[in-house]
Amino acid sequence: MSDAPSPVPPALAPGSTVGILGGGQLGRMLSQAASRLGFDVVILDPEENSPAGRVSRGQIVAAYDDPTALNVFGRVCDVVTFEFENVPARSVELLAEAGARVAPGPRALAVAQDRILEKTFLNEAGAPTVEFAMVDDLPSLETALQVIPLPALLKTRREGYDGKGQVWIKSVKQAAAAWASIGERPAVLEARALFVRELSIICARGWDGKTAVYPLGWNTHKGGVLKTTVAPAEVDSKTERRARAIARAVLEQLDYVGVLGIELFDLGESRLLVNEIAPRVHNTGHWTQDGCVCDQFEQHIRAITGWPLGPTAAHAHVEMTNLLGEDIDQWEKLAGNSDRRLHLYGKGEARPGRKMAHVNRVRPL
């Protein structure tokens, strides 16, 4: 975790190899963007035949912490990135030791993997969050419940996503049950954000410190999972400026390289809180595929390979809808709509709630 400025490496030429840790849909769309820029892509994922592996030059089938696999991966790739943030820190070190450039770097990963580190970092960076308290055991939860107003949200410190590992607490009497329901794991107790809507901002930074920020998206969730993003969101200029300032501060203070997603609570009257940051391409940035000349996937590949960042202005209005589980059965009907573009992830089994595809409904600006 050094604060020394990163050296600016030369841009990788087409034909170089990009490695992606993770073979899901984000890896797949990153791989497709990279191959369009002339790069070869290798995926590392424990699941054979992953969605990303099937559109890439190759896949190493191994656990994310397998030292031999990481050594080979690090040696064949000129730059390595990831599509999910729970990559073990040790894996990133092993890749760097094998000679690969890794972006985003270990600091961004460490911060995004731990909700307490994340909120502490954000507040120090001038990006306010909800009030929160650290919870390590039942007595500390009971103490936190004296400080954080009810209802409050108990979230595991690590490895929570899409609303998993979270429980609302409405009265102090629910403390023991809530603690048990999150598996008695280290946690954070959060005050409820009284938001009028949820927004997000997708931004990028290159090795040279240049930044690029997309217009805001307005997000709706169902059962803790993103359902829709409408972008560019209608926001007043003060909110837009505030969100952009937050994005730049976060990118700069993490010495970040790549695309980063920031989830925001809009409290009204141009007041924003940061819910969380994701050190990767983000589901709320899928609208850029059909709303911008350079989408978030290409932007990420440009950033990590040292290419100039692409333009971020919207040329269309997009409503992105996630297709979960059996929603995918509508593919044929959706494919017949002239104002919608379907993005399917090539996943076999449509288990309930599984992200199978998204559809972008496009209107002129």
Ligand code: AMP
């Ligand atoms: P997360 O996993 O932290 O992204 O949370 C998933 C969703 O839960 C968010 O998009 C919000 O809709 C809701 N949520 C999370 N934290 C809070 C909070 N402190 N107050 C109100 N709603 C929240």
